[in-house]
Amino acid sequence: MNVTSHKLPRLHIVSSGREHLDMPGRALCQAAAIARSGPVIFQLREKGLAASSLYDIACRLRGVLDTSKSLLMVNERADIAQASGADGIHLPEDSCPLPGIRKAFPGLIAGRSVHSLGAAVEAEKSGAGYLLFGPVFATPSKERFGPPKGLDELAEVCRTVSIPVYAVGGITPERSLACIEQGAWGIAALGPFLDVEALPSTIETYRAYLPT
Helix, strand or coil: CCCCHHHCCCEEEECCCCCCCCCCCHHHHHHHHHHCCCCCEEEECCCCCCHHHHHHHHHHHHHHHHHHCCEEEEECCHHHHHHHCCCEEEECCCCCCHHHHHHHCCCCEEEEEECCHHHHHHHHHCCCCEEEECCCCCCHHHHHHCCCCHHHHHHHHHHHCCCCEEEECCCCHHHHHHHHHCCCCEEEECHHHCCCCCHHHHHHHHHCCCCC
């Protein structure tokens, strides 16, 4: 599916990744809160779940998120994304080659995480509909990707590619504006959105720093 930035929400929320451990049901609670606050992109990133459980959650999320016109992305599992009626798939930088995914699942938006300018250029050439680039700022969850990339490298990526770029990694509401000023289409985060009770107000706080 071809994607233009005006069709994509500015905010990309990633699920906890801990549905199989200490946060069962959190993704559905997040979706219910998003339904009162959307639209956003909600990425179901739950690598520890069995395929049947992941499919079940994706189907239920699709129904809840529809009320806010939010987009549902499933991390890596294109088969589950398509079967559940999700809008697309999100792939890590070292995941399946994009051309094969685009050929097998042409109806899905295909996003890619990238950590360098070269990877960003390659992902665009391969058919990515959007990119998550980072970590822009220091954050414990992204330490395995090396030192933070910083705003200058974010700006270089945004200048070079023509598809939407979401800044990820240590993105606070106040830092969101700086990322937008460097050319990012939006921002992506996980940790700030785990508190379901505060999620609607957290979304609004971030939106105050993002273009409409």
